[in-house]
Structure formats: C-alpha cells, structure tokens
Amino acid sequence: MVVRQSDVARYAGVSPRTVSNVVNGYVHVSAEVRAKVQAAIDELGYQRSAAARGLRLGRTGLIALGVPSLRERYFADLADAVVREAERHELTVMVEVTGGRRERERLVLGGGRSSLTDGALLSAIELTKADARLAGTAYPLVLIGDRHLDGPFDQVAIPNVAGARAATEHLVASGKRRIALLGDAKANKSGRLRRKGFLAALAEAALEPRDELAVPWTREAGRAAAKDLLRGAPDAVFALNDSLALGVLAGCAERGIDVPGELAVVGFDDVEEARYSSPPLTSVAPSVDEIARRGVELLVRRLADPERPAEHLTSRFELVVRRSSD
Numbered sequence: 001m002v003v004r005q006s007d008v009a010r011y012a013g014v015s016p017r018t019v020s021n022v023v024n025g026y027v028h029v030s031a032e033v034r035a036k037v038q039a040a041i042d043e044l045g046y047q048r049s050a051a052a053r054g055l056r057l058g059r060t061g062l063i064a065l066g067v068p069s070l071r072e073r074y075f076a077d078l079a080d081a082v083v084r085e086a087e088r089h090e091l092t093v094m095v096e097v098t099g100g101r102r103e104r105e106r107l108v109l110g111g112g113r114s115s116l117t118d119g120a121l122l123s124a125i126e127l128t129k130a131d132a133r134l135a136g137t138a139y140p141l142v143l144i145g146d147r148h149l150d151g152p153f154d155q156v157a158i159p160n161v162a163g164a165r166a167a168t169e170h171l172v173a174s175g176k177r178r179i180a181l182l183g184d185a186k187a188n189k190s191g192r193l194r195r196k197g198f199l200a201a202l203a204e205a206a207l208e209p210r211d212e213l214a215v216p217w218t219r220e221a222g223r224a225a226a227k228d229l230l231r232g233a234p235d236a237v238f239a240l241n242d243s244l245a246l247g248v249l250a251g252c253a254e255r256g257i258d259v260p261g262e263l264a265v266v267g268f269d270d271v272e273e274a275r276y277s278s279p280p281l282t283s284v285a286p287s288v289d290e291i292a293r294r295g296v297e298l299l300v301r302r303l304a305d306p307e308r309p310a311e312h313l314t315s316r317f318e319l320v321v322r323r324s325s326d
Helices: 005-012 016-023 031-044 050-057 073-088 102-109 129-135 160-173 189-204 219-231 242-255 288-304
Strands: 062-067 092-097 120-122 141-144 154-157 179-182 236-239 264-268 282-286 312-314 317-320
Touching: 005 016, 005 031, 016 031, 062 073, 062 102, 073 092, 073 242, 073 288, 092 102, 102 120, 102 129, 120 288, 141 288, 154 288, 160 179, 160 189, 160 236, 160 264, 160 282, 160 317, 179 189, 179 219, 179 242, 219 242, 236 242, 242 264
Parallel strands: 062 092, 062 120, 120 141, 141 154, 154 312, 179 236, 236 264, 264 282
Antiparallel strands: 282 317
C-alpha cells in the first residue's frame, strides 16, 4: 500500500501542508510538531516521491559524473563515493566514461548523452577553455581535479603539489638522496603539478632528481620501467600514481630487488591495492570521500542558486606511510 502525505497528516493530527513543510525541511515548524510528524512518517513507512519532487522543482534528480576511466582504481573509488554522496541528496548518478577524450568531455559539458541530467561533475583531461566558452554556463558544472575553465564553474581540486612534496620530503627524511621520478609529467596537469612538488622538495634539500622516466601512468609501464630505473642506481622512486608504483613493485619482485632495502617506492592516490601489495605501498591519499562530498554539495548549491559566485576548493590529503618506503 502506498502511503501518502495525507495519510501521514491524518495519523499525526496535522494538516497536509505541515507534513509537506516537515518533509521539505522548512524551518518554521515547531520542534514538537516536527517530532510528531516524523514519528508518523516512521510508523507508516512514508517515502516521498522523487519523481513528484522533481516535477515540482523542474528537475529530474539525475546528475552526470564524467571520468576518464573506471579501470583506474582512483576513478572507480571516486565514482563510488559520488554515488553514495548523491544518494544523501536524493540524486541519481549517470556515469559517463570519457576516456580523457575531448569530444567525450564536451558531450558531458553539454549535458551528456541524456538531456535529462540536471548538472554534472567532470574530471576533465582535454577539455579547453574555448569549449567551455562555447558551451556557456546554462548547464551546471562542477570540475573535479586541476583543469581550469573560463566561466563561473565550481571546482574541487586535488592537492597535487603539496601531496607530491610531502611524499618526496618523506623520502629525503628517510635518508634517500638519489630519488627518481616515474611517469609522464606532461601527460596532464596533475602530472605537471606533482612534478612541481617533487622538484620543490628536492631543491629544498639541495638535491637533483636522479632520473625522470616519462612513461604512461599504467601498471605495466611501471613494471617495465623497473629495469630502466635500476640502471640509474636510484635509492628511491616517486611514481606519479599508484598504478605505476604497483608496477614497479612487481618489476622489482621479478628481478629480486629488495623493497625498500635497495629501492624505496612511493605512489600517489592510495588506491585499495596499496595496502595489500607486497610490500604495502606508501602513498599520498587525497580524500576521495571529501572530494565527492564537496563536489556534490557544490552542484546542489549551484542548482539551488545558479547566479551565486563560483567556489574553488582544494581537498585535504594524508601521506600514508607503509613498508615500501621504511
């Protein structure tokens, strides 16, 4: 049996308007009446209709999330966190996998494959400022990551510079002096910012990078690069993401290289596999839950007030030290 607001009103002995006010969170309801209505809701099992609410607000309750890939664990974790956070706001998430390609990112910027989405969160790789100017600002958008676009777009950035610097400072403090950088820093803005933090920490310690190997950010590239890294005789490596770092661990295991005795390894992202690798991987952990929470909250606020000033936030991070860099 479907329970309606009118049923709740009769059960609680209040008007349907009062029930509506409680359900929609209006503040001008006394604590006593609110408690009475909530008790009736709990007792009867009332659930408000998302479809009816959407019609009233002129929205669908559907938002898009654009990510380059779900094969990379970081983006899979981000998607999971966004879905959970969206549920708290009674929103449904449609995930768009862009492959980091400009045309797919432009599709998300224009509302995605479905014209029913109310707005989007987008981790952009190739999208340009010109694309953003052309699309305009009618479609609410929150940027996740470091790609800046012209226009009043909200953004939650990742602490790439600070995180990479902390990782490198940890290696220096552990006595490492011949530290290599692994990953193509020119592949995207995140890479450039992480390299900047890496070099800043070395400069502060009056050190030069032992080597910089510009390889794709994949596990297989990290595994293959382990051989090339060892030619330069580094005592540590900072990998631009965990996929690379986990690949290095696999390559070292194949070659009988002791980690961390002969080579300390640090990654970035702190994906779930980092704690179960052999040895467990030290990694920079941006707060994925915080990124998702702030991103969804910014989008919800943008939907409620399209004209408000844009907000640019940076998430926190933690350097999780494990045995790969002891």
